[in-house]
Amino acid sequence: xxxxxxxxxxxxxxxxxxxxxxxxxxxxxxxxxxxxxxxxxxxxxxxxxxxxxxxxxxxxxxxxxxxxxxxxxxxxxxxxxxxxx
Amino acid sequence: xxxxxxxxxxxxxxxxxxxxxxxxxxxxxxxxxxxxxxxxxxxxxxxxxxxxxxxxxxxxxxxxxxxxxxxxxxxxxxxxxxxxxxxxxxxxxxxxxxxxxxxxxxxxxxxxxxxxxxxxxxxxxxxxxxxxxxxxxxxxxxxxxxxxxxxxxxxxxxxxxxxxxxxxxxxxxxxxxxxxxxxxxxxxxxxxxxxxxxxxxxxxxxxxxxxxxxxxxxxxxxxxxxxxxxxxxxxxxxxxxxxxxxxxxxxxxxxxxxxxxxxxxxxxxxxxxxxxxxxxxxxxxxxxxxxxxxxxxxxxxxxxxxxxxxxxxxxxxxxxxxxxxxxxxxxxxxxxxxxxxxxxxxxxxxxxxxxxxxxxxxxxxxxxxxxxxxxxxxxxxxxxxxxxxxxxxxxxxxxxxxxxxxxxxxxxxxxxxxxxxxxxxxxxxxxxxxxxxxxxxxxxxxxxxxxxxxxxxxxxxxxxxxxxxxxxxxxxxxxxxxxxxxxxxxxxxxxxxxxxxxxxxxxxxxxxxxxxxxxxxxxxxxxxxxxxxxxxxxxxxxxxxxxxxxxxxxxxx
Numbered sequence: 001x002x003x004x005x006x007x008x009x010x011x012x013x014x015x016x017x018x019x020x021x022x023x024x025x026x027x028x029x030x031x032x033x034x035x036x037x038x039x040x041x042x043x044x045x046x047x048x049x050x051x052x053x054x055x056x057x058x059x060x061x062x063x064x065x066x067x068x069x070x071x072x073x074x075x076x077x078x079x080x081x082x083x084x085x
Numbered sequence: 086x087x088x089x090x091x092x093x094x095x096x097x098x099x100x101x102x103x104x105x106x107x108x109x110x111x112x113x114x115x116x117x118x119x120x121x122x123x124x125x126x127x128x129x130x131x132x133x134x135x136x137x138x139x140x141x142x143x144x145x146x147x148x149x150x151x152x153x154x155x156x157x158x159x160x161x162x163x164x165x166x167x168x169x170x171x172x173x174x175x176x177x178x179x180x181x182x183x184x185x186x187x188x189x190x191x192x193x194x195x196x197x198x199x200x201x202x203x204x205x206x207x208x209x210x211x212x213x214x215x216x217x218x219x220x221x222x223x224x225x226x227x228x229x230x231x232x233x234x235x236x237x238x239x240x241x242x243x244x245x246x247x248x249x250x251x252x253x254x255x256x257x258x259x260x261x262x263x264x265x266x267x268x269x270x271x272x273x274x275x276x277x278x279x280x281x282x283x284x285x286x287x288x289x290x291x292x293x294x295x296x297x298x299x300x301x302x303x304x305x306x307x308x309x310x311x312x313x314x315x316x317x318x319x320x321x322x323x324x325x326x327x328x329x330x331x332x333x334x335x336x337x338x339x340x341x342x343x344x345x346x347x348x349x350x351x352x353x354x355x356x357x358x359x360x361x362x363x364x365x366x367x368x369x370x371x372x373x374x375x376x377x378x379x380x381x382x383x384x385x386x387x388x389x390x391x392x393x394x395x396x397x398x399x400x401x402x403x404x405x406x407x408x409x410x411x412x413x414x415x416x417x418x419x420x421x422x423x424x425x426x427x428x429x430x431x432x433x434x435x436x437x438x439x440x441x442x443x444x445x446x447x448x449x450x451x452x453x454x455x456x457x458x459x460x461x462x463x464x465x466x467x468x469x470x471x472x473x474x475x476x477x478x479x480x481x482x483x484x485x486x487x488x489x490x491x492x493x494x495x496x497x498x499x500x501x502x503x504x505x506x507x508x509x510x511x512x513x514x515x516x517x518x519x520x521x522x523x524x525x526x527x528x529x530x531x532x533x534x535x536x537x538x539x540x541x542x543x544x545x546x547x548x549x550x551x552x553x554x555x556x557x558x559x560x561x562x563x564x565x566x567x568x569x570x571x572x573x574x575x576x577x578x579x580x581x582x583x584x585x586x587x588x589x590x591x592x593x594x595x596x597x598x599x600x601x602x603x604x605x606x607x608x609x610x611x612x613x614x615x616x617x618x619x620x621x622x623x624x625x626x627x628x629x630x631x632x633x634x635x636x637x638x639x640x641x642x
Contacts, residue, residue, distance in 0.1 A: 011637055015554075018174045024171045029163045037156075041324065045295040047306030052324040055159035056151075056382040056444050057292060060166045060375050067173045067368035074178075075361055083639045 010081045017073050021066050026056065028062040089635040092231045093460035099269050099465050100246060103472070106265060107250030107258045112518035116506050117627045118255030119186040119484050120355040125260055127362040131369025134353045136270065136375060136473035138165075138344075140216070142222025143381075144270060147476050149442030151385035152392075155315070155323040158385065160333055160601075164340025166371060166378050171345040171546075173367035176352040179553045181363035182636045183308050186355065187481075188348040188545060189489045195552040196560045197629055202489055204567050208544045209348045209485045213478045214518070215537045216349075220475035221523025222503050224468060230447060231464035240523040243472060251476050251483075256356060260477045265389055266469035271376060273466020277459050281387045281606030284453060291383035311386055314393045319432035323386070326601075343538030343604055346546035349477040352484070353553035360639035388445040396438070397430040404428070407451035416441035416448075475519065483512035527633050539604030543570030547611040556633045561622035566615030574607040609641060 001061060032040060037051030048057070094541075112118050118358045125133070143165070151158030172456040183191055189209060193202030219239050229240025243515045250258040276573075282294035286307060298304045328336075344350065354369075384485045396404060401419060413415045419423035419428055430438040449469070450460045492499055498505070544567045551558040551566075578584040581600045591599070598606060635641070 014637075021170070025167065029167050030334060030337065033159060033163060034330060034337065037326070045296070046395075047308050048299065049308070049324050052156055052159075052419060055156060055295070056162055056238075057379055059163050064165050064368065064372050064375050065172050067364075067371055068172050070174055071364045071368050072360075074364060077220050078361060078639055080421075 010077065013077055014074070017070060017077075019064045024062065025066055029059040030063055032067075086296065086457060088457045088460050089232065089322070090213065091458045092464045095458075095461045095465040096232070096468060099265075099469060102265050103246060103262045104249060106261045107254045110254045110257045110261050112253075112255045112257050113505075115186075115488075115501050115508065118259050118354070118505055118508050119480075119488065121255075121257040121260045123184070123356060127357060127366040128369055129260065129264050130353060130362070130366040131373060132267040132371035133260045133356075134366065135265035135373035136263040136469070137353060137477035138350060138370070138385040138474070139270065139377060139470050140196040140474035141220055141227075141467060141471035143377065144274060145227070145443050145446050145467050147385040148381040148388065149445035151382050152389045152445045153442055154327070155321065156326045157328050157333065158382065158524075160336040160340065161380060162255060163377055164337045165344055167337070167434050168341040168344025169367055169371040169374070171341060172350065172354075173364055173371075175553070176345060176351060177363040177367050178360045179547070179636045180351060181354050181357060181434065182360050182639060184355070185489055186352075187484045188351050188487060188549075190493070191552065192545075192548055193489075193493070193565075195629065195632065196548075196563045197626065198560045199494060201560065201567075202493065204564060206485050207569075208540055208571065209513050211480055212347065212537045212540055213349060213481045214522075215487075217352070217475050217482070217515075218522035218526060220471045220478070221519050222526050223471040224475070225523055227441075227464055227467040227471065231461070235543065237524045240520055241383045243475070243518050243523070244466070244520040247472055247476050247479065248513065251479050252512050252514065255508070256352075256480055257513075259473075259480055260356060262476065263473045265626055266473040267373065269469040270466045270473075271373070273469070274377050275380060276462060277453070277455055278384050279389075280455050280459065281391075281449065282383065285387055285390070286490040291380045291387075292432050293306060294592055294614075295383035295386045304448040307386060307390060311390050311393075314390065314537075318393070318397065318430060323389070329597050331597050332594075332599050335596075335598040335605045337602075338360075339602050339608075340445050340538055341541050341606030342542040342546045342608055344541075346541035346544070346549070347537075348485075348541075348545065349474075349481045350480060351545075351549075353477070384449065385445065388449050388452070391449075392440065393430070393447075395452065396428050399428055400426050401428055402426060405452075407448055410451075411448050412446060416444045425513060436629050479512055479515045482515040483508050486511040486515075500575045536574070536600075537580075539574045539578065539600070539607060540571060542604035543567075543574045543607035547608055547615065551612075551615060553633065556630050557619065557625060559622055562615040562617075562619030565618040566611040570607045570611030571612040573610050574604060577603045577607070 038054060040051035051070035062066040116122055147161055180191060185191060189202045189205035191206040193199060221243060224243030225236040225240035228234050229236040250262050278291045279289055282291040283289050285299060286294040286297040287300045288294035289296045290312055295307055299304055299310060308324060315323050326333060357363050357366055408417060420437050423439050428438055448465060450463060486505055489505050492504050548563050548567050578600050581589055
């Protein structure tokens with residue numbers, strides 16, 4: 001803990017969290033909202049075509065969720081490494 | 086009471102609140118002026134960031150743009166929210182830990198070079214001036230439409246208000262007025278949206294209402310109806326794309342990365358108390374922004390359906406009152422080409438109707454027959470959105486001049502008191518220049534807004550991310566990367582927006598990507614050039630590597 005080494009467990013875990021969350025960031029916006037839009041538009045939830053819904057609604061909800069997940073994970077990690085008073 | 090009386094009351098009331106807050110939060114030190122003393126709580130910063138971010142364009146224009154663009158409008162919805170994920174995960178916590186006043190300062194210290202600072206200052210000024218001109222214009226437009234004063238008078242009133250709290254209170258004054266402005270603007274946006282959602286679909290939540298069935302007895306889904314109406318009139322289906330998918334992808338990415346690289350957004354995260362607050366307030370900011378951004382597409386769909394049903398193919402003699410009123414402002418124009426007295430609206434030469442996009446939000450409450458106070462509320466909300474963004478930008482401009490240019494380069498011996506005076510003077514001049522552009526808007530404002538995002542994406546974002554996550558990146562690499570990114574972006578804009586270098590049409594776009602989306606390409610070029618140059622130049626000094634190690638941990642022993 002409090003290591004100045006860039007390969008410290010703290011930094012490694014942080015990078016892991018960031019990478020995983022950015023994969024979800026990509027999937028729910030670029031993949032579902034744009035690349036797979038035409039395919040997903042065959043399906044509907046209520047009056048929304050699914051691809052359209054991801055592009056104009058769903059992706060935004062996921063973005064908010066991703067940041068709060070990151071906040072939670074990092075607060076735990078900070079605590080584990082003695083950064084949180 | 087009439088709409089105008091209500092507007093005077095609501096605008097007067099909100100303005101007095103802003104001035105009161107400014108007076109209460111006047112500052113005495115540069116740290117307070119630049120970063121509100123670094124003592125802003127996570128919620129307050131989240132609200133301030135949301136108001137700072139949501140400009141006149143988000144409030145007045147975005148729903149209207151989506152209304153006409155249908156699915157394609159998603160580039161703004163995803164682009165201007167997804168950037169916050171990048172901000173929270175890649176930038177905000179580390180820049181807060183770094184703990185300085187401006188973005189150029191980070192670039193200069195991390196890349197141990199005042200040349201890097203100058204490149205960053207140039208970008209920050211270009212991006213911020215581009216933006217602020219649009220905001221002042223927005224203030225003028227709202228004033229002129231709702232209070233029937235001259236646009237220029239409106240701009241000057243707006244200038245005086247911003248001047249008062251930006252010069253007096255610096256970042257501290259701006260932060261707490263932005264908190265108040267967020268409340269005003271979100272209330273003003275949501276009230277009409279909820280009313281209209283209930284009217285059209287019976288669902289009080291617009292986000293759900295826009296996927297519901299209409300209450301007109303037909304039990305048809307709103308979006309199906311809109312798809313059909315659009316097709317009947319010769320437009321594209323509302324829920325399908327008109328732009329090529331690669332361009333939609335590129336624009337969304339450029340806007341996201343540009344958002345994360347905009348200096349007036351980044352600097353908000355210098356103001357919080359600690360690193361964990363920077364992460365948390367990015368989440369809160371996006372949550373608060375998402376309330377408006379998920380409502381806007383619903384408003385867009387409601388407004389378009391309403392508009393098509395109310396005026397398309399109807400006799401001009403029977404149109405409602407609001408149409409005549411907005412005709413006077415030139416935002417709606419009807420030319421009876423075939424002299425049949427009917428309004429023919431279509432996607433070809435027989436079209437007789439011009440509808441300005443801004444009207445979808447500004448006139449929406451009137452189109453839906455909502456009470457007068459709701460109409461007035463929209464005016465107060467539009468002003469709050471424009472003023473809050475303008476103030477944030479002005480602070481970036483003033484800090485770039487007084488801190489980065491004067492204190493760090495031209496006149497380092499200046500005392501703190503002297504720097505504070507210079508900061509106030511630069512804020513004053515920045516307001517005057519912004520006001521000048523508000524009164525005499527250059528014809529290219531719309532064209533350069535895309536440039537602002539493109540530049541931020543092509544310069545700041547790669548330089549900061551590499552600065553934090555890649556210790557080996559050195560001065561030479563970062564500077565050449567930034568210059569290559571900016572240069573390429575400017576070249577592409579000038580070529581396709583201003584007809585320089587032989588010009589070109591949409592068919593000549595590289596990879597089918599429009600200038601709006603080209604920031605993505607320029608960003609990639611920045612990264613590639615930076616890596617290439619890095620490999621042939623001297624490595625990062627160890628002292629700098631230690632700085633990087635230090636910003637990677639949330640607090641020191």
